[in-house]
Amino acid sequence: MRARVMPILAAGLLVVGCGGDPQQSQAPTSPPGKATALSAAAEGDAPDGDGVMTFTYEDAQSPEAIAGRTLMQDNQLLEDLTDDINEGLVLPYDIALLGAQCDEANAFWDSEEQSITLCYEDAALAQEIFTEAGDPDPDASALNSEYATFYHEVGHMAISIYELPATGREEDVADQLAAYVLLQPDDDGEPDPESVQAVKDFARTFGASGDQRVELSPEDFADVHSLDETRMFNLQCWIYGSSPDSNGDLIASGDLPAERADGCEDEWILLDRSWSTLLEPYFK
Structure with a gap:
């Protein structure tokens, strides 16, 4: 799967932090899609900009970090993600993409350092989650989740x-x-099935996080993130809305309540139009 550019969890699982500055958030043996969403989503002249995204795999010491680094590096995760950004977006200055040991499962954008960090522990924990879930290829599912984490x-x-x-x-x-990037249609007018699966795997990580939580506290409701279950249903709604004919299984399985599904096509149309409008000046 080739990435389609143009990102886990809280409660003891993957942390999608993002919320201050630096913002912290929280993703296939190959990346999703066949063409970059950025290059396919818009036309027109982009503003001048000679920045590039570069990547670095930093050292890892802990067992979790070593496992995550191995998963990322063996599958050339950072290489594919930087290629995707550089092919699709005009950057005003250089941006660094870092694989790093963070001593927690996390990922974040740092506006001062002008960098995105994907923590090795995030990939390792995703791998563990999908292994315990019985996925036939937990490495692919974990990498899917990391792709979506990156686009977030x-x-x-x-x-x-x-x-x-x-x-x-x-x-x-x-x-x-993240949904906008991964659910862009291919030449046949439908999102790439492997990209759709990446969003589904991203949603599953939030479901796993919600299952781990014993009870809700005021801090959960006050958090800058929506509740894990809300994020899961949002992602499933946008998957369904992007191609209702292809994703009816989400309703049949009970993963997406029919009452929410009724409005998901309109939600997707608004989401797609909004992000296309915002990013159009910056597409290559």
Whole structure:
């Protein structure tokens, strides 16, 4: 799967932090899609910009970090993600993509350092989650989740470097960008099935996080992120809305309530139009 550019969890699982500055958030043996969403989503002249995204795999010491680094590096995760950004977006300056040991499962955009960090522990924990879930290829599922995590962080990056307006909570808007990138249609007018699966796996990580939580506290409701279950249903809604004919299984399985599904096509149309409009000046 080739990435389709143009990002886990809280409660003891993967942490999608993002919320201060630096913003912290929280993703296949090959990446999703056949063409970059950025190059396919818009036409027109982009503003001048000679920045590039570079990547670095930093050292790892702990067992979890070593496992995550191995998964990322063996599958050339950072290489594919930087290629995707460089093919699709005009960057005003250089941006670094770092694989790093963070001593927690996390990922974040840092506007001061002009970098996105994917923590090795995040990939390792995703691998563990999908192994315990009995996935036939937990490595592919974990990498899917890391791809979506990266595009979530790209959402924060885009808002920051392009000074984009965001009238909702930024964490929700960043989730929208992850879905927008991965659910863009191919030449046949339908999203690539492997990209759709990446969003499904991203949603599953939030479901796993919600299952781990014993009870809700005031801090959960006050958090800058929506509840894990809300994020899961949002992502499933946008999957369904992007192609209702292809994703009826989400309703049949009970993963997406029919009452929510009724409005998902309209939700997707608005999401797609909004992000296309915001990013159009910055597509190559």
